[in-house]
Amino acid sequence: MTLQGKVALVAGATRGAGRGIAVELGAAGATVYVTGRTTRSQQSDYARPETIEETAELVCSHGGKGIAVQVDHMVTDDVRSLVERIRAEQGRLDILVNDIWGGEKLFEWNKPVWDHNLENGLRLLRLGIDTHLITAHHALPLMIERPGGLLVEVTDGTAEYNADHYRLSPFYDLAKVAVNRMAWAHAKDLAAHGATSVSLAPGWLRSEMMLEAFGVTEDNWRDATANVPHFVISETPRFVGRAVASLAADPDRARWNGQSLSSGGLAQIYGFTDLDGSRPDAWRYVPEVQDAGKPADAAGYR
Numbered sequence: 001m002t003l004q005g006k007v008a009l010v011a012g013a014t015r016g017a018g019r020g021i022a023v024e025l026g027a028a029g030a031t032v033y034v035t036g037r038t039t040r041s042q043q044s045d046y047a048r049p050e051t052i053e054e055t056a057e058l059v060c061s062h063g064g065k066g067i068a069v070q071v072d073h074m075v076t077d078d079v080r081s082l083v084e085r086i087r088a089e090q091g092r093l094d095i096l097v098n099d100i101w102g103g104e105k106l107f108e109w110n111k112p113v114w115d116h117n118l119e120n121g122l123r124l125l126r127l128g129i130d131t132h133l134i135t136a137h138h139a140l141p142l143m144i145e146r147p148g149g150l151l152v153e154v155t156d157g158t159a160e161y162n163a164d165h166y167r168l169s170p171f172y173d174l175a176k177v178a179v180n181r182m183a184w185a186h187a188k189d190l191a192a193h194g195a196t197s198v199s200l201a202p203g204w205l206r207s208e209m210m211l212e213a214f215g216v217t218e219d220n221w222r223d224a225t226a227n228v229p230h231f232v233i234s235e236t237p238r239f240v241g242r243a244v245a246s247l248a249a250d251p252d253r254a255r256w257n258g259q260s261l262s263s264g265g266l267a268q269i270y271g272f273t274d275l276d277g278s279r280p281d282a283w284r285y286v287p288e289v290q291d292a293g294k295p296a297d298a299a300g301y302r
Contacts, residue, residue: 003248004029007090009082011073011080011135012100014038014048016207017154020237021097022055027065030095034059035071035085039100042070046102050208054245073131079138085162086142093142095248098135098179099154104209119196121171128175128290140190147194151186152250154240155179158201158283159260180260184266187258196253201262202240204233218247233282239263239274 003025014036017197019173022034036052037044052068059066069085071078086093103124108116123198132153144150159180167173172248183199190197193250206221214224214231225231240263247253247266273279 001282002029002094002202003052003129003245004139006030006094006248007033007086007092008097008248009033009035009070009086009097009130009139010097010099011035011139012098012102012154013055014044014052015048015055015100016209016239017202017205018097018099019050019055019058020239021065021099021152021154021218021242021244022066023058023062024054024241024271025095025097025248026059026066027062028245028249029064030248031057031065031067031090032059033067033069033082035069035073035082035100036152037072038293039068039070044102045201046105048208059105074126076138079134083138083142086139086275092146094146095150095152096136096139097130097152097154097244100127100131100135102131102213103172103175105196105268107169111151111169113170116169116171121169124126125175129178129182132179136186136214140186140195144190144193144195147188149189149193149195150253151183151197152244153179153186153197153199155199155201158262158265159184160281161200161201164214164269180263183260184258191254191257194254196247196257198256198258199260199264200243200245200247201283202237202239203235203280204238206233206234206239207297210234233280233285235263235280235282236275238268239272239280242272242274243267 008030012018013022013034034055048145056068070214085245106120106124156176168285180199236286243266
């Protein structure tokens with residue numbers, strides 16, 4: 001599998017799934033623009049240590065070319081400038097991954113709309129929906145200049161799962177369902193240009209924030225299963241990265257146009273594994289986890 005000569009934009013690549021996707025696209029040989037709000041000189045409201053420069057360096061160390069650009073994807077001028085830079089420097093865009101999020105500190109589980117903080121809920125929707133639309137608006141015109149482009153809308157939960165499972169917050173639920181529908185809608189417009197649009201759900205992601213929440217590291221993450229046995233179905237951010245890289249390298253990827261996919265489901269088809277050689281398929285087991293009393297929402301928390 002090679003993506004030599006391909007140019008990708010991973011929007012929201014500071015940490016978590018976005019970082020894993022950027023690294024795996026780089027490992028396949030792509031030039032990857034990695035964006036986010038946190039740099040070594042300026043933090044976002046997350047107040048997290050991960051930076052876009054670190055992500056770009058990881059892309060380079062795995063064989064690709066990583067280019068870090070600080071962008072707030074709610075600011076349309078920032079995104080316009082980003083795409084103008086990609087056009088000037090590369091003259092093309094082959095892969096757009098919308099992994100922009102930013103809502104972990106904003107949702108409140110098990111609260112109806114009248115009890116949920118309204119300002120936080122509305123900001124969550126802007127971060128989880130508006131940013132994706134703003135980025136698509138500016139970036140897709142460059143992508144469709146060449147046939148074969150790929151748009152990946154990253155969300156939490158497949159369309160099938162989200163259709164009949166409440167995500168325990170009206171704002172979170174709407175944000176994650178909307179991204180699935182967004183990918184389906186873009187597919188209708190992109191098909192005429194020979195491009196493909198999909199939504200993609202990672203499984204129970206061992207992101208930096210999730211590992212901290214469980215009090216473990218990637219080296220000893222299995223220790224967390226003593227208290228939460230279902231954590232055994234979790235996956236590294238690189239696993240969903242390999243899903244995106246496999247899609248991007250598939251000459252027949254148009255067969256997926258408009259579909260809602262998962263990292264575990266694609267692993268069964270493309271044959272890739274996680275870093276430890278396993279092939280987790282979290283969404284196959286999430287209903288069982290929920291039935292056992294664990295919130296299904298944790299499965300895609302990134």
